[in-house]
Amino acid sequence: MYIPLNPPETEKCLQIRKNYETFFNTLDDFLFVLDLEGRIVHCNETIFRRLQYTAEEIIGSNVLKIHPPDRQKEVMHIFMEMIGGSTRVCPIPLYTKDARQIPVETTVIRGVWDDKPALFGISKDISRLQFSEEKFAKSFYFNPTPCGFSDLVTGQYLEVNDAVCELLGYTREELVGRTLVELGIMTPEEKERIASHADTEGKLENIKAQLRTKSGKLLTVLKSAENMQVSDKQYRFTVLNDVTDMLEAQELNEQYSRLQALMIKISSTYINIELDKVDEIVQESLREMAEFVSADRAYIFDYDFEKNVCSNTCEWCREGISSEINNLQNVPIDFIPNWIALHQKGEAFYMPDINLLPNNGPYSVRGILEPQGVKSLITLPMKLNEDLVGFVGFDSVSDFHAYSEKERDLLVVFSQMLVNIAERKRQAEALIRAKNVAEEASKTKEIFLATMSHEIRTPLNVITGMVRELLKQRLPPAQKALLTNAKSASVHLLSILNNILDLSKIEAGEFVLDNCVFDFATLLRDAEGIMTLRAQEKQIDLTLSIEPEMDTVFFGDEARIRQVLINLMDNAIKFTEKGSVNVKVWPGLMKDTLRVVNVEIADTGVGISQEFMSKLFSKFTQEENDSRRKFQGTGLGMNIVQHLVGLMGGKVEVRSTKGEGTTIHFNLLLRQARHDLLPAQSRYSAKAPDLTGRRVLVVEDNEMNRYVVQLSLQALNCSISEAGDGKQALEILKDQEFDLIFMDVQMPALDGIEATRIIRKELKLQTPIIALTANAFKHNVVNYLEAGMNDYIVKPYLEKDFFQKLNQYIPGLPVLPVEEAETPLYDLAHLREICKHDDGFMHTMMRIFIKVVDDSVPQFEQMRFSRDFPGIRKLAHKLKPSIDNLTIVSIYDTIRVLEKVDPDVMQPEQIFALMDEVVKVLLEVSNQLKSYLEKYGSGV
Numbered sequence: 001m002y003i004p005l006n007p008p009e010t011e012k013c014l015q016i017r018k019n020y021e022t023f024f025n026t027l028d029d030f031l032f033v034l035d036l037e038g039r040i041v042h043c044n045e046t047i048f049r050r051l052q053y054t055a056e057e058i059i060g061s062n063v064l065k066i067h068p069p070d071r072q073k074e075v076m077h078i079f080m081e082m083i084g085g086s087t088r089v090c091p092i093p094l095y096t097k098d099a100r101q102i103p104v105e106t107t108v109i110r111g112v113w114d115d116k117p118a119l120f121g122i123s124k125d126i127s128r129l130q131f132s133e134e135k136f137a138k139s140f141y142f143n144p145t146p147c148g149f150s151d152l153v154t155g156q157y158l159e160v161n162d163a164v165c166e167l168l169g170y171t172r173e174e175l176v177g178r179t180l181v182e183l184g185i186m187t188p189e190e191k192e193r194i195a196s197h198a199d200t201e202g203k204l205e206n207i208k209a210q211l212r213t214k215s216g217k218l219l220t221v222l223k224s225a226e227n228m229q230v231s232d233k234q235y236r237f238t239v240l241n242d243v244t245d246m247l248e249a250q251e252l253n254e255q256y257s258r259l260q261a262l263m264i265k266i267s268s269t270y271i272n273i274e275l276d277k278v279d280e281i282v283q284e285s286l287r288e289m290a291e292f293v294s295a296d297r298a299y300i301f302d303y304d305f306e307k308n309v310c311s312n313t314c315e316w317c318r319e320g321i322s323s324e325i326n327n328l329q330n331v332p333i334d335f336i337p338n339w340i341a342l343h344q345k346g347e348a349f350y351m352p353d354i355n356l357l358p359n360n361g362p363y364s365v366r367g368i369l370e371p372q373g374v375k376s377l378i379t380l381p382m383k384l385n386e387d388l389v390g391f392v393g394f395d396s397v398s399d400f401h402a403y404s405e406k407e408r409d410l411l412v413v414f415s416q417m418l419v420n421i422a423e424r425k426r427q428a429e430a431l432i433r434a435k436n437v438a439e440e441a442s443k444t445k446e447i448f449l450a451t452m453s454h455e456i457r458t459p460l461n462v463i464t465g466m467v468r469e470l471l472k473q474r475l476p477p478a479q480k481a482l483l484t485n486a487k488s489a490s491v492h493l494l495s496i497l498n499n500i501l502d503l504s505k506i507e508a509g510e511f512v513l514d515n516c517v518f519d520f521a522t523l524l525r526d527a528e529g530i531m532t533l534r535a536q537e538k539q540i541d542l543t544l545s546i547e548p549e550m551d552t553v554f555f556g557d558e559a560r561i562r563q564v565l566i567n568l569m570d571n572a573i574k575f576t577e578k579g580s581v582n583v584k585v586w587p588g589l590m591k592d593t594l595r596v597v598n599v600e601i602a603d604t605g606v607g608i609s610q611e612f613m614s615k616l617f618s619k620f621t622q623e624e625n626d627s628r629r630k631f632q633g634t635g636l637g638m639n640i641v642q643h644l645v646g647l648m649g650g651k652v653e654v655r656s657t658k659g660e661g662t663t664i665h666f667n668l669l670l671r672q673a674r675h676d677l678l679p680a681q682s683r684y685s686a687k688a689p690d691l692t693g694r695r696v697l698v699v700e701d702n703e704m705n706r707y708v709v710q711l712s713l714q715a716l717n718c719s720i721s722e723a724g725d726g727k728q729a730l731e732i733l734k735d736q737e738f739d740l741i742f743m744d745v746q747m748p749a750l751d752g753i754e755a756t757r758i759i760r761k762e763l764k765l766q767t768p769i770i771a772l773t774a775n776a777f778k779h780n781v782v783n784y785l786e787a788g789m790n791d792y793i794v795k796p797y798l799e800k801d802f803f804q805k806l807n808q809y810i811p812g813l814p815v816l817p818v819e820e821a822e823t824p825l826y827d828l829a830h831l832r833e834i835c836k837h838d839d840g841f842m843h844t845m846m847r848i849f850i851k852v853v854d855d856s857v858p859q860f861e862q863m864r865f866s867r868d869f870p871g872i873r874k875l876a877h878k879l880k881p882s883i884d885n886l887t888i889v890s891i892y893d894t895i896r897v898l899e900k901v902d903p904d905v906m907q908p909e910q911i912f913a914l915m916d917e918v919v920k921v922l923l924e925v926s927n928q929l930k931s932y933l934e935k936y937g938s939g940v
Contacts, residue, residue: 030123033113038063038079052097068095082108103127122434128423139413145239152227152234155179167242169214185211202227220244278425287316289414293407295394296321302390308333321397324372335363343381344388350378352402376401380415384423392418464796513647517673518558521546527565529884534573541580550587554670560644567637568664572603579604593672602663608656689807691718694739698722699729701747709742712802726755738767739810745773753787760788768809825925827887846929849882853926860915869903891921
């Protein structure tokens with residue numbers, strides 16, 4: 001049905017799209033949308049600006065165009081994995097029009113664009129991050145202090161810097177992958193002695209150790225080490241300080257020890273830093289570094305060259321030293337030209353005595369420093385790539401201080417660490433923003449789907465309810481046919497809606513299997529029973545074969561396995577005009593309690609072309625995909641089947657020849673279960689209860705939906721009250737008592753969830769509340785139950801489910817286990833459905849059954865006498881649909897055994913006993929139907 005948008009809605013949509021485009025194009029990240037063939041269908045302005053392509057050059061082009069030519073095969077391989085869902089990240093750089101490469105990390109999310117499946121890509125420029133890592137590597141490899149990383153478990157070195165190689169006389173290749181003991185650098189006894197000095201966390205601080213170089217020279221070093229964890233692996237960071245020639249300079253050695261310990265602590269802390277603790281850690285390390293170099297004040301400044309100013313962003317002061325951070329905001333850069341010039345060249349500005357600076361008034365370097373009481377200072381540039389972003393500085397106020405070369409080297413490393421950590425924080429925050437954008441998009445999609453579900457299910461509930469009530473009445477055949485078509489269309493629409501919701505959950509990774517113990521054989525026969533009528537209508541033979549020795553009780557998602565079976569069987573029947581559809585099930589390998597279950601569905605239908613075979617599992621695809629196509633469908637079924645089977649540890653394989661038929665094989669990995677764990681059948685009847693004297697409150701804002709519920713209740717002799725929203729319901733409940741409340745969820749004034757909370761918490765009522773909802777997402781159901789509702793029914797509902805809830809929750813109704821009730825010989829419900837509730841047609845079908853029984857009983861006797869076992873199989877096959885249509889469950893399995901009976905496997909006496917059982921039941925049913933027709937159908 002076409003429903004035109006009113007002008008305000010259209011204007012609102014256009015504004016939303018405009019806002020989206022503005023947001024999309026202001027992001028610095030590379031954003032693009034790809035179709036499933038790799039073509040770029042949409043992208044933001046960043047791609048045009050950074051890659052130097054025009055929209056005409058890039059829109060519609062393959063994504064390979066913006067990747068390096070020598071890596072395009074690798075890109076295509078990753079793209080296929082993205083489509084398959086096995087990966088979401090691509091590390092290949094982007095390629096500009098002028099042949100430059102931009103390092104990126106690309107993350108993709110599956111979605112829908114212009115109603116077609118698509119991939120949404122976000123490429124983060126990691127050039128600066130790579131450069132930061134290179135800077136850190138340089139600060140490690142070219143550090144004058146020997147240091148290295150080793151595996152905490154094996155002791156093998158994973159990496160060492162140049163200073164270690166120079167100290168020990170080995171190459172990096174000789175050291176990496178070996179331990180000091182293996183190389184003879186350290187004796188086992190020395191190793192044990194040093195280990196004994198480690199604290200409970202494995203930390204060493206300045207332990208003297210004897211090491212032997214490759215040339216045989218014995219060195220005395222101070223060894224410091226600390227364990228650190230990166231992700232899920234543990235490492236040891238070790239620093240060696242050669243004190244062989246400096247033992248007499250004890251004071252200097254102590255300073256070096258402090259230097260090493262500080263480097264280890266700061267490096268370890270920065271490697272494992274958490275984003276929300278960056279500012280706290282930087283402040284603490286600023287204090288530690290200042291105390292190490294005996295500074296009285298330490299600070300960090302940011303440069304803003306657009307505004308031509310610099311500002312103090314972080315400061316530490318020794319006790320008794322004045323804070324200057326508030327006085328040093330937006331300081332003009334023009335005041336410190338020489339300072340800036342050195343920083344731009346990557347050099348420190350070092351002044352051991354500020355009295356050596358020229359006195360050029362209050363707006364000079366000396367004029368700024370003297371009021372702060374500074375005697376000596378050093379400031380070191382903070383550069384990201386080639387950009388000067390700020391500086392870190394140290395003031396000496398109480399006394400003059402001359403910085404040693406070692407101290408200056410340390411401060412250079414420290415300044416670079418500050419740059420790296422600031423960049424990591426920026427990158428992490430950018431990733432969080434991108435993640436939030438993606439999550440918000442996912443949330444928007446979920447809200448849309450929930451709204452769509454609600455807006456379709458609500459009117460559909462009215463339609464199906466009205467049709468259901470009309471079909472109960474005596475109507476002319478033509479009108480019944482129209483109503484039956486309307487019912488079929490409603491069921492088809494609901495199936496499409498459910499498929500879309502299933503697919504959305506699968507793509508979002510939110511689809512969860514609901515496992516339980518079930519009988520696979522019963523499930524298969526249920527599916528066969530459901531599809532038998534369709535096969536009969538097309539005069540197609542439908543057969544089911546289950547390996548006789550197969551144990552069929554498993555632990556798995558019974559509902560989803562049934563969905564797969566019915567989908568594939570329905571397809572087989574739909575695409576078969578004549579011939580047969582054969583379902584075969586057999587067990588596969590078993591390991592421990594896990595069993596492979598094989599299912600094969602073979603038909604003699606139209607078959608599938610080889611060209612379409614590759615698209616068979618794609619979404620929204622059909623072989624005839626135009627207005628002339630013969631077979632209806634959304635093209636979602638096979639895609640959902642593939643995902644469901646995959647979730648259950650299996651795979652789907654298809655063999656087909658155009659014009660000859662198709663065979664689909666799938667397997668499932670199921671856990672075998674004990675028979676005694678099978679759940680008991682429901683203790684609550686699905687038949688209409690007698691509610692004489694009972695009171696039911698229906699809370700629903702939609703008048704037509706209230707009417708549908710009223711129609712379902714009116715024949716049950718109960719008193720019905722109505723409320724248009726939760727607020728009205730609360731007013732009614734203050735004065736009246738009810739046995740049951742049906743509560744809609746989405747209502748004006750006061751919704752169903754909040755109304756339920758008030759009923760439970762404020763009114764203190766325990767009346768059973770059943771949600772009437774068009775939203776049955778798992779998180780919605782959790783919200784209903786948490787609010788205090790007892791259960792829920794999804795619109796549009798089946799009347800048997802409606803009645804079962806009444807039987808379950810209205811107090812005082814009889815509750816009997818199904819197995820304790822007498823099982824009737826037959827059930828006319830299925831036959832009534834087949835006959836579209838046409839009593840005349842149903843009576844005719846009953847007379848046909850009686851005639852079939854009258855003809856078959858003598859034939860069975862003749863076949864027993866002649867031992868005509870092939871004839872017995874044929875007659876059983878002929879009787880099976882009639883037994884299924886009347887739901888004669890007592891011989892449901894027996895007739896199927898006779899259909900495949902083999903005298904070489906089963907003794908003739910056993911076969912004849914099964915025949916006697918069938919004949920006895922058939923005659924009893926026939927007699928009961930004759931009595932029924934005498935009473936209601938003008939005789940046999």
